Amino acid sequence: MASDEEDFVFFGTPIEREEDTISRKKKSIAEASGQLRTLAPWKQEVRDEEGRRRFHGAFSGGFSAGYFNTVGSKEGWTPQTFTSSRKKRAEIKQQDLSNFLDDDEKAELEGNSLGTSMQFDTFGFTAAEIARKQSEKEQNERPSAIPGPAPDELVVPATDSIGVRLMLKMGWRRGQSIKSSKSTHYDARREARKAFLAFAGPEDAEAEDAMETAAELPTDDLNRFQKSTPVYVLNPKQDMYGLGYDPFKGAPEFRDNKRSHLPGNRESGHKKSHPKKDGLFSFKPRNVAPGFGIGALEELDAEDEDVYASGYDFEAFVEEVEEPSRLAIEDKKKPSSKQNDGVLPGFKAASNTDYQLERFDPPVVPKDFVPHHKFPTTLSVNxxxxxxxxxxxxxxxxxxxxxxxxxxxxxxxxxxxxxxxxxxxxxxxxxxxxxxxxxxxxxxxxxxxxxxxxxxxxxxxxxxxxxxxxxxxxxxxxxxxxxxxxxxxxxxxxxxxPVAPATDNVNLQFHLSDTFTEPALFVEPTEIAKPFQHDPAKQERFEQYLKEKYRGGLRTIDAGGSSKMSEAARARERLEFDTAAEAITQGKWGKESQLSSQQILGASTGLGLQFTSGGSEMNGVSQTEEVTTKSMFPKREEFQWRPAPILCKRFDLIDPYMGKPPPPPRSRSKLDSLIFMPDYVKAATDDKNTFSNISSPQVDENRRTNVLDAEDKVEVENVEVENVERPVDLYKAIFSDDSDDEDENINTDQPEDPTKKIEVANTALSRLMAGDFLESLGKELGLEVPPDQPYNPPEAIKKPTVQDIPQKHEPIDNDAHKNVSRQNTKELKETTFKRDEGSSDDEKSRKRSKRDYGSTGDSSDGYRDRYSSSRHKGRKKETKAKRDKSSSDDEKSRKRSKRDYDSASDSSDGYRDRHSSSRRKGRKKEHRKHSKHRHHESSSRSRHSADKEYPDSKSERRKRRD
Amino acid sequence: MSGDDLPTKEANVLKGHEGAVLTARFNKDGNYCLSGGKDRTIRLWNPHRGIHIKTYKSHGREVRDVHVTPDNSKICSCGGDRQVFYWDVSTGRVIRKFRGHDSEVNAVKFNEYASVVVSAGYDRSLRAWDCRSHSTEPIQIIDTFLDSVMSVCLTKTEIIAGSVDGTVRTFDIRMGRELSDDLGQPVNCISLSNDGNCVLASCLDSTLRLLDRTTGELLQEYKGHTCKSFKMDCCLTNSDAHVVGGSEDGQLFFWDLVDASVVSSFRAHSSVVTSVSYHPKDNCMITASVDGSVRVWKA
Known part of the structure; x- marks a missing residue:
């Protein structure tokens, strides 16, 4: 350190200046003084008097002036935006001096070069002046033979020809036409004026006319000088035609006449004050009141319009008609303007003009006309x-x-x-x-x-x-x-x-009664089905809901109509309606509308009027039209909205979405979470209904009791099944989980008919399995496997009673079948259990379905794909028929719910009336495939999933027992 | 309540703001009031005595809305500087600044527990800010609006906001749903009735509309004033008997709640009445105006 200190380098003397009050300066100085002592010279920084570092060294920016280390803009060198050279070739920019100058330099440069440009030296004065100055300068500078200043005239360069100068001397000014028409033209006009004045009597019209001409003349005088410079005014467009339109295209002989009108040719332009009679159509539009269309031959001069825009001519015209005796005078008086006799050779001027004003009276409204449209519906109804x-x-x-x-x-x-x-x-x-x-x-x-x-x-x-x-x-x-x-x-x-005609009708109905007053609002009229046809009351509510939804009316009936229902039930129903409406909107109701087609028939008798008469309702609507347009707004919509958990916490509320997976996007969320779950539940109940031998269609109110009913049956079945379920662990491991989803998979290929039951398929399936490889397995394990027995699916529509079920199972003594039946009951239990726990707690059921999905998903993904593709094929037709462009994920979700549904429905051993043999055959094949596939699957996995599922059901059962 | 009881007599003029006053709000018990304006300050007044108590300066641009907690300890404010400020009343310091709105913030409110500030912005969003944690991130952003959100109201379980897209949206936290009531006209300001069953929406077609909150039904329309281009407040009287609204010509209107007739109207300010706030208990009202004054009206 000591040696370092000796190497100090001092730059000048640090002087504390008192006026440096700015802190930065102080700081910089302090630093500088500090630096002086502490830092080696290469570490010291050069700062300006403000304390800013201006020089950064070559690698860190160099000298910083203006904008930091860059050129004179904040952005520095702004890169040019890329333009494709393919479309737009880079043009070579013409560079000039200013491109290379700084701003201050430019300013300097511009300060010098202020002056007139020779380019605009119209009259050559400036040039002459400059030349003169130049010559003067030169003259001063060079020694001349003639002593003394030479006379200017001698040195002025000949910018003007002598002719021009002569003309100037004569009084001509630049820009003025050389043609001196003044004398003749002016005299002629003066004469004309005299003639007018001679005729001018006390009559107003004439006085006006005279005034008019008088007014016209001075403007002409003015105009003459301004406009007689043909050099500049090339061909000003003065007509009202479109560009390039030539009115004389077909009749070039008129062109001359037209040309004589053009103001560019002033001499003939003035001819209207001349008593000249050679003009072709010089009566011109004067007879035409302003505002009446201009024909191709009626040439409106610009100046004419200007002068006579007052409508005077129209008056004159009227006057003419009234007093024919004065016509002659007028003819003479305004020969060129009013009644120009100039005719084409071979034509004669008409003595009376046939230009008539045509008036069209408005049609007379009949007295009894009512400005209201009536529809004939009521009549037909009557x-x-x-x-x-x-x-x-x-x-x-x-x-x-x-x-x-x-x-x-x-x-x-x-x-x-x-x-x-x-x-x-x-x-x-x-x-x-x-x-x-x-x-x-x-x-x-x-x-x-x-x-x-x-x-x-x-x-x-x-x-x-x-x-x-x-x-x-x-x-x-x-x-x-x-x-x-x-x-x-x-x-x-x-x-x-044939849903189409029905829906058509319904649509029409809706159109007529509902959307007539506000068609704009009713956006989705194409597909309206009756999803709750089995339940008129519900359907009615649904319709009400629909109306509200699309009209945004006031929801009063909702509260009143379903006042019996609990709040929860109402909410649930509302969700249901939401779902249904959405499904309808997307045109994919189809399948679900068929949901209870079995019931529809039965219920159709008991069905009340589902729609009120269109006619009567419409009358009401037309009367209250104003009200409805008003009630268009406010329009209420409802969406799902997920508050953040912490927001709920801060508001001291329970998160309604607590423990639920993050919401999918809004549009889909409804579909996923809500859709079809009510249907699913309902279907399950329906199954129970049939199962418990209640053949009549059920309405919602009955559901509870039905459920209880069904539960009893379940109990019965449980008892039966309990003793069978012990020894089949292996089979269970193989089957229990997979059979579910297989069944589901299989049964989804009948999308048209939701009421179909799956039992037959189920038993057939298990039989097939048994036949296929259980046999071998069983043999290996030393179990006895009986040979296949022919199986007869129940054909009749008659619903099997509970007693039927054990009978049906009896012949199949196999463990595997028992397993299957156990399986069935398990599912049944599951569904009923689920229904117990608030059947439309959609989230729960969704979870459940998800679990199903998941557990099956990993094991059977491979062939599910295969299925879905085939199913897609099969479904393609129907979707087409439904005019439905359902997206694939919608499809999927539907599929899923479908599967759920089927798994629920298969438990009831009800009537499988419609199992055509062909279908079963097809299924047989599929099952073969399955079984093969299962061979490939590791059994451990299936066991695992089975274990997962099994305790579930067991616990459920226990619960039930309690 | 007859028209006589309406606060139509000027009791005090609170002067101090330079330039337009954009908002004036009573505190919970009505003893004090806050005002904010173009001069970027928030002022605390005692309106009954006409005393200016304190000035809060920190905003970089105009103050558009201000709200005070029920316990009078904190203020939140917002304005053109895209920030929501969370103030301490007594010290006058900014405790927190919530940044996140992409543009001007039109309205701000505390929830019941003063734990959350909900702000409505020109950026078409509602943002909820947490006052309890130190996070400066919004705890929720609601961006279903299609246009600038002009006004926000909070109940114990709901967030209600009106937007220029013509909707009054109710976000029910308890139910997890959003109700959107489309009025068809840009909504300028919303105000809850004191019983909480109705919402009064001031629309830019110079109409106040009263909606039933449960059904979304339009109950009444109040017309007569001018409200076409300014953000102007409206409110109901503390008895819910009358509707109060300012006008762009400086007038103040009282309508009968039920039959929508103009009970009283008088010229309160020389310019646009930007804000009205009604005393929670007494027949007292404050109005703020572009003319730079806050006026206190009593019966």
């Missing part, structure tokens, strides 16, 4: 209603027939008589359809038809019938053709399939 009702007839004994008749009646009422004829034709040979041809049940059919018509009459108009009938025809041709031929029983359920 007609329908006036039909004499057929007598009430007791329904036929055969329940099936009754159902069939009712179904057909509803359909016919909907689709028109054409449908009736069609089905009559089709089913001529079918004894079941005898009622169409007057067989037994005909009376009942008639009665039903009348009822249905009455019900439906408000919706369908005769007009509509024509429109809808072909539609129905089409539908029946393609859908019924394959179904009807085989089994009439199928038909009863399938018959409601």
């Amino acid at each position: 007609q329908k209603l006036t039909e004499a009702p057929p007598p009430e007839v007791p329904p036929p004994v055969d329940n099936n027939l009754k159902v069939l008749i009712e179904g057909v009646a509803t359909l016919v009422a909907r689709c028109g008589t054409l449908f009736e004829e069609l089905s009559r034709e089709k089913n001529q040979s079918n004894p079941l359809f005898n009622f169409l041809n007057g067989g037994d049940g005909n009376d009942y059919y008639k009665r039903k038809l009348w009822e249905a018509r009455q019900k439906h009459g408000d919706k369908t108009k005769p007009l509509l019938n024509e429109k809808v009938a072909p539609n129905a025809q089409k539908m029946s041709a393609e859908t019924r053709g394959n179904i009807l031929g085989e089994k009439p029983l199928n038909r009863t359920t399938k018959e409601l399939k």
Whole structure:
């Protein structure tokens, strides 16, 4: 250190200046003084008097002036934005001096060069001046032969020709036309004026005219000098035509005349004050009141317009008509302007103008006209209603027939008589359809038809019938053709399939009654189904909901209508409606609307009027039109919104989404979380209903009791099953988990029919499994495997009673089958259990479904994909038919819920009436595939998942026991 | 309550702001009031005695809204500087600045426990800020609005906000749902009725609209004033009998709540009445105006 100190280098003397009051300065000085002592010279920093570091060294920026170390802009060298040289070739920029100058330099430069540019030296004065100065300067500088200043005239360079100078001397000014028309032209005009004045009497019109000309003249005088510079004014556009339009294209002989009008040619431009008669159409638009269209031949001069914009001419015209005696005078008086006789050779001026003002009176409004449009709906409805009702007839004994008749009646009422004829034709040979041809049940059919018509009459108009009938025809041709031929029983359920006409009707209904006043708002009229057809009250509420949703009306009925329901039930229903509405909006209701097609038939009889009469409602609407437009706003919408957990905490509230996975995007979230879960639950109950031999359709209110009912059955089944379930661990390990989802997978390929039960498939499946490889397995393990037994699925529509079930299981004595049945009951229990725990706690059920999904997902992903692809294929048709462009994930979600649903439904061993053999065959194949696949799967995994599932069910059961 | 009881007599003029006063708010018990304005200050007054108590300066731009906690210990304010300030009343210091809004903040409110500040911004968002933690990040951003959010109200369980997109949106924290009531007209200011069942929305078509909160039903419309281009407050009287609103011409309007008739209107200010705040108990009201004054009105 000591040696270092000796190496100190001092820069000047540090002087404390008192005026340095700025802290920075002080600081810098302090630093500087400090530096002096402490730092080696290469470490010292040079700072300016403000204490700023200006020099940074070459590597850290160099000298900093202005903007930090850069050029004179804040941005520094701004890179040019890239432009593709392909489209736009880089142009070579012309560089000039200013590009290389700094701002101050530029300013300096510009300060010097202020002056007139020779370019604009129109008259050469400046040039002359400069030249003169120059010459003077030169003269001063060089020695001349002639002593003394030379006279200016001698030295002035000849910028002007002598001719010009002569002209200037004569009084000509630059820019003025050389043609001196003054004398002749002016004299002629003066004469004309005199002539006018001579005629000018006390009459107003003439005085005006005279004034007019007088007013015209001075402007002309002015104009003459300004405008007589043809050099500058090339061809000013003075007409009102479009650019490039030549009015004389077809008739060039008029062009000369036109040209003579042009103000560029002033001499003829003035001719209107001349008594000149050679003009072609010089009567010009003066006779035309301003504002009447301009014909191609009527040339409006710009100046004419200017001068006569007052409408004076129109008056003159009127006057002319009134006083024909003065016409002659006027003719002379304004020969060129008013009644110019100039005619084309071969033409004669018409003595009277046929230019007539045509007036069109507005059409007379009839006295009894009411500015309101009326629709003839009520009339047709009345007609329908006036039909004499057929007598009430007791329904036929055969329940099936009754159902069939009712179904057909509803359909016919909907689709028109054409449908009736069609089905009559089709089913001529079918004894079941005898009622169409007057067989037994005909009376009942008639009665039903009348009822249905009455019900439906408000919706369908005769007009509509024509429109809808072909539609129905089409539908029946393609859908019924394959179904009807085989089994009439199928038909009863399938018959409601022509949804399209029905929805059409409904749509129309909605259009008429609902959206008529505000079509703009009703955005989604295309697909409206009746998702809750089995429950009229609910359907009504749903419709109300829909109305509200799209009209944004006031939700008063909601509260009143369902006042019986609890708050939770109402909320749940609302969610349900949301879901349904959304599904409808996206046009994918299709499947779900068929959900309870079985019930629809039965319920259709008990169905009240689902829609109020369109006519009456519309009247009300038209009356309250104003109110509704007002009530368009406020429009209420409801969304899911997820408050942040901490927000809930801070508001001291319980997070409604506590413990739930982060919400998916809003649009999907509804679908995922809400959709179909109610349906699922409902389906389960329905299953129970049928299971417990309650054949009539259930409404929501009954659900509770039904559930209880079903639970009892479950108990029964549990008891039966309990003793069977012990020894089948291995099988369970193999089957328990997988069979679920397999079943589900399989059964999703019947998307059209949600009410289908899965038992048959289930048992068949397990049988197949047994046949395929259980045998071998069993043999290996020393278990006895009985040979396959033919299995008869129940064909009849009759629902099996509880007692049937054990019977059905009896012949299959196999462990595997017991396992399956256990499986079934397990599922059943699960569903009922779930339903118990607040059936529409959608989150829960979703979780559950997710779990199902997950547990099956990892093990069966491989073939699920395969399935989904095949299923997609199969489904493609129906989706097309539904005009549905459902996205794949929607599809997936539906699939999933479907699967859930099926897994629920398969537990009830109800009627599987519609298992056509072909379908089973197809399934057999699939199962083979499965089994193979399972071979590949490690058994440990399946065991694992089984374990996962098993305690669940067990605990549930225990709970149940309690 | 007849028209006589309305606070139509000028009791005090609170002068001190330079330039327009944009907001004036009573505190919870109505003994004090706060005002904020273009001069970037927040002022604390005793309106009943007409005394200026304190000035809070920290905002970089105009103060658009201010709210005080029920216990009078903290103030939150917002304004053109895109920040929400969380003040200590007694020291006059800024405890926290919440940055995050992308543009001007129009309105700000404490929740019931003064633990959360909810701010409404021109950036079409509502942001909830936590006063308890030291985080300066918003605990929630609600950005379902389509346009500038002008006004926000809080209940115990809900956040209600009005936006220029014409909606009054209710975010129910307990239910986890959002209700959007589209009024069709830009909403300038919303104000809750004292019973909490209705919300009064001032729309830019010079109409105040009263909505039923449970059904979204339009109950009444109040017209007569001018409100087309300014952010102007409206409120209900503490008895919910009348609706109070300012006008762009400086007038003050009282409507009957039920039949929407103008009960009283008088010229309160020489310029736009930007803010009105009604005393929670007495027949007293403060109004703020572009003319730079805050006036106290009593019956």
